[in-house]
Amino acid sequence: MLSKRIIICLDVRDGRTTKGVRFADNVDIGDPVEMARDYYEQGVDELVFYDITASHEKRKILISVVDAVARTIFIPFSVGGGIGSLGDMAAVLEAGAEKISINTAAVLDPALINRGARAFGTQCIVLGMDVLKAGVRPGIPSGYEVYINGGRTATGIDALAWAREAQDRGAGEICLNSIDADGTTDGYELHLTSLINDTMAIPVIASGGAGKPEHLRDVFLEARADAALIASMVHFGGYTVGGIKSYLAGAGIPVRRQQ
């Protein structure tokens, strides 16, 4: 039976992992390669490196991090943040990433999804979505609106319609981040997750709000997410991947146990 995946997100700035609050409070929490190795040994299923450097000249630092990670761990990992062209995608994949996460760039140029899927395969293209509860109104029939630029700019685009369009254009997976839940550690946005997940034929990763193992249980059992993204609860919340998986296994959820 296919297991539910636990994915750890590492925010990387100038070659270092920083505290998971994006765009502010850049506290150094470690070397991304060492952290990747540690989480790999704990049995994490996948990693995401989110580049918050967002300046072109420093992209080379990220590429060297990706290369070092790829020589150290032997599980899939993706890279997101500031990827806006086929050239950016090729550089990250060539350095050893399995997947690319695109978000703002895909909203501004939806055909980027088609081009990426054609060039590298749909399994490489993860659509990242930052979504805020907006209430049902004209143009937003699902009640959820897509935001870009790290969750700062409203687009007037309906989240469910955008997820469907991205799937049709060739996205292989959706990473669905709730801006409402992000940073709260009060749990995932279950309604949003099940709404998107139950409509999609491609896997959906729930993101935003994880603070304790019960939150992962809920998003897997109640919202039927295929994977759950976590960050602060393992970076400084005192939880280990093994501990979280033991809890989930006890709740009857199929997880991969490191032998």
Next chain:
Amino acid sequence: MIAVIDYEAGNLRSVERAFTHLGVECRITADAEEILRADRVVFPGVGAAGTAMKVLRKHGLDRVIREVAARGTPLLGICLGAQVMLDESDEDGGTACLGLIPGRTRRFDFSDKTFKIPHMGWNNIVCKRSHPVLAGINDNDRFYFVHSYYLDPANNDDRIAETDYGASFVSVTGRGSLLAVQFHPEKSGPPGLRLLAKFSSWKGDS
């Protein structure tokens, strides 16, 4: 030396990195002589069967791979590489493949929508018979899969391991010196590395 066949089909370097990590000499190559000189050959790949076959034919690599198989050199197909080792694939409106192992690659077809396509993530393999390269793998070990098509070998003896997703499908097939795995051992953590280590000393018996 292990030759990894280079045919513009996705991330070949992850296979190379895994062998390097294991201390096994390995070279990514499209050179026929180098491939035929190798002790073992890996045939990886992600993408679509139709394109893959076109590229292989264009570079004459289809003939090289058939020659590798005819000589009894151990050959490991991974994911798309595994699929095109069969006779034919449903993909791209039906694609004639290498025909090294009798059978067909079929598209997943679920009436139950709770099973998504692609089958993506970590799943178990259940061995139907023993195989030197799978020695030490147990039913609790999980491997990383990403695919929308599955292997359907014609002969029962060639069904080496199966995986459950909606229904049971063949995740490892092979005969003689040929082995074809649907999952990505290079991305499957410790059990995947164990499998690659076993392959790197496999004599081609089964």
